[in-house]
Amino acid sequence: MDHNRLAELLFPQIDKSPEDYETMYPPRNLPADAKVTRLGPSPTGFIHLGNLYGAFVDERLAHQSGGVFYLRIEHTDDKRYVEGAVDIIIHSLRFFGIDFDEGAGLHGDTGAYGDYTQSRRGEIYQCFARKLVAEGKAYPCFLTEEEISAIRAEQEEKKINPGIYGIYARSRDLSLEQIEANLQAGKPYVIRLRSDGEPAADETGRRIRVHDAIRGILEMPENFQDVVILKATGIPTYHFAHVVDDHLMRTTHVVRGAEWLSSLPVHVELFEKLGWEPPVYCHTAQLMKLDEEGNKRKLSKRKDPELSLDYYRKQGYHPAAVREYLLTILNSNFEEWRMEHPDSPTDDFPFSTEKMSNSGALFDLNKLNDISKDVLLKIPASALYDFLKSWAEEFRPEYLHLFDDRAYMEKILDLGRQDSKPRKDLIYAEQIVAFISYFFDDLFAIEDPMPAEVPEEDVAKILAAYLESYDHSDDQSQWFDKIRDIAVRFGYAAKPKDFKKNPQNYKGHVGHVSTVIRIALMGRAQSPDVWTIQQILGEERTRRRIGQYK
Ligand code: GLU
Numbered sequence: 001m002d003h004n005r006l007a008e009l010l011f012p013q014i015d016k017s018p019e020d021y022e023t024m025y026p027p028r029n030l031p032a033d034a035k036v037t038r039l040g041p042s043p044t045g046f047i048h049l050g051n052l053y054g055a056f057v058d059e060r061l062a063h064q065s066g067g068v069f070y071l072r073i074e075h076t077d078d079k080r081y082v083e084g085a086v087d088i089i090i091h092s093l094r095f096f097g098i099d100f101d102e103g104a105g106l107h108g109d110t111g112a113y114g115d116y117t118q119s120r121r122g123e124i125y126q127c128f129a130r131k132l133v134a135e136g137k138a139y140p141c142f143l144t145e146e147e148i149s150a151i152r153a154e155q156e157e158k159k160i161n162p163g164i165y166g167i168y169a170r171s172r173d174l175s176l177e178q179i180e181a182n183l184q185a186g187k188p189y190v191i192r193l194r195s196d197g198e199p200a201a202d203e204t205g206r207r208i209r210v211h212d213a214i215r216g217i218l219e220m221p222e223n224f225q226d227v228v229i230l231k232a233t234g235i236p237t238y239h240f241a242h243v244v245d246d247h248l249m250r251t252t253h254v255v256r257g258a259e260w261l262s263s264l265p266v267h268v269e270l271f272e273k274l275g276w277e278p279p280v281y282c283h284t285a286q287l288m289k290l291d292e293e294g295n296k297r298k299l300s301k302r303k304d305p306e307l308s309l310d311y312y313r314k315q316g317y318h319p320a321a322v323r324e325y326l327l328t329i330l331n332s333n334f335e336e337w338r339m340e341h342p343d344s345p346t347d348d349f350p351f352s353t354e355k356m357s358n359s360g361a362l363f364d365l366n367k368l369n370d371i372s373k374d375v376l377l378k379i380p381a382s383a384l385y386d387f388l389k390s391w392a393e394e395f396r397p398e399y400l401h402l403f404d405d406r407a408y409m410e411k412i413l414d415l416g417r418q419d420s421k422p423r424k425d426l427i428y429a430e431q432i433v434a435f436i437s438y439f440f441d442d443l444f445a446i447e448d449p450m451p452a453e454v455p456e457e458d459v460a461k462i463l464a465a466y467l468e469s470y471d472h473s474d475d476q477s478q479w480f481d482k483i484r485d486i487a488v489r490f491g492y493a494a495k496p497k498d499f500k501k502n503p504q505n506y507k508g509h510v511g512h513v514s515t516v517i518r519i520a521l522m523g524r525a526q527s528p529d530v531w532t533i534q535q536i537l538g539e540e541r542t543r544r545r546i547g548q549y550k
Contacts, residue, residue, distance in 0.1 A: 455507075
């Protein structure tokens with residue numbers, strides 16, 4: 001067979017040679033250990049936590065080593081290209097502090113290794129498919145869908161490996177004349193790799209060894225399938241596009257999900273056949289969660305809203321909290337590092353693929369919330385104000401009026417944060433607004449009942465006495481002395497422990513009395529320090545709330 005002739009026949013339109021592309025995309029001029037990574041999302045417009053998780057690894061590997069992190073739009077299937085998908089990807093990741101150095105961008109590509117959108121790289125893939133055909137390493141396959149189904153049925157019956165390989169690869173040995181006749185008859189065809197692998201009946205078959213930066217040495221059976229590299233439409237499969245792109249874009253580290261592990265042998269064979277050095281693979285763990293029964297399961301798009309990145313933006317999680325949390329699930333030694341470096345920026349943490357889990361990363365919203373409390377504590381009230389306001393602008397315009405008085409809001413946000421044991425009440429915007437709502441008359445509502453120890457007529461008496469004795473300029477201890485007086489006056493113990501010792505002597509204790517005030521003022525039985533809250537609410541609002549409680 002004259003393979004060169006076959007290559008010309010199949011790819012008459014290709015006028016560039018592989019060498020032309022090697023010259024166009026030379027090795028990058030970077031320090032020896034600089035890493036080049038990429039994110040390769042498909043443009044479906046849906047970007048999820050898994051993308052962010054992977055992007056984080058990519059970004060850290062590249063930027064920690066003085067390398068390059070780029071965005072490539074992977075669009076090899078026939079799925080619809082959602083308008084604006086690139087903007088969604090870039091904006092979503094930017095929100096979490098992840099920026100690309102090159103690749104597909106808001107206003108076209110940047111960088112010398114493009115085009116960065118696979119659907120515009122057709123000629124490049126075809127050029128390298130042509131090379132493989134010319135070397136006898138790939139061939140056109142004319143099997144129809146019916147024929148392939150029949151082969152599969154036969155294989156199932158014989159209980160042997162399914163697929164197109166060996167004797168089942170019936171187009172492998174067609175003569176040039178047969179191929180020409182098929183082409184002339186307009187028969188559709190795909191281009192398949194001519195694999196050198198052998199299907200093994202047992203464990204003794206040939207195996208490949210790959211060093212995965214997360215998982216260590218992987219040993220797997222070699223590929224033996226004549227996988228499709230170009231579909232009938234001339235569009236490459238993921239396998240082929242990945243290999244060609246990552247070579248020509250000079251990617252050094254491929255970070256991708258564990259779902260690609262099973263096709264790694266195909267990729268290894270493709271790199272080998274093309275005569276290229278494969279990149280370092282980093283197969284990340286599946287994101288898992290504990291379900292209600294305490295079982296680990298994969299996060300699912302349908303069941304788990306928290307899989308979508310939008311979820312975090314809409315709920316108003318601060319990006320620093322999400323970053324901090326992701327690092328705790330990405331690297332097992334991050335929390336220890338954080339304890340030793342409480343004030344260092346996360347980028348100072350020496351991130352490494354070896355410290356990544358390979359058996360399923362457990363994602364836990366409660367843990368994220370805990371971390372968020374600590375992270376928000378370190379953010380000054382003025383920065384928190386800006387963050388919350390821009391969240392409201394985007395997602396909750398009905399709350400924008402809460403931000404009219406900056407000084408008032410900053411005092412609210414700072415409440416209890418300067419104490420030696422600071423309060424950690426603030427988690428994410430939606431929760432924060434609910435938590436502080438009583439500071440705003442239009443959101444204020446009585447949520448909790450009065451304490452059972454205090455009969456209704458006492459509530460009115462206590463509030464009336466409180467209002468009468470109220471002096472906004474009292475300091476905290478003067479204020480509390482007055483509450484004690486009121487307690488005693490109406491038959492409540494001045495100290496909880498007196499009540500505990502002799503409950504028969506009292507209706508309740510001073511704590512119950514102050515809860516009455518708390519509920520009238522804030523509508524809640526639990527809140528930060530009442531005196532401080534009154535100072536923020538101001539005299540007029542304080543008196544009004546006490547006076548109008550019914
Ligand atoms: N387009 C692939 C995906 O969305 C990317 C896999 C890779 O990074 O190689 O899963």
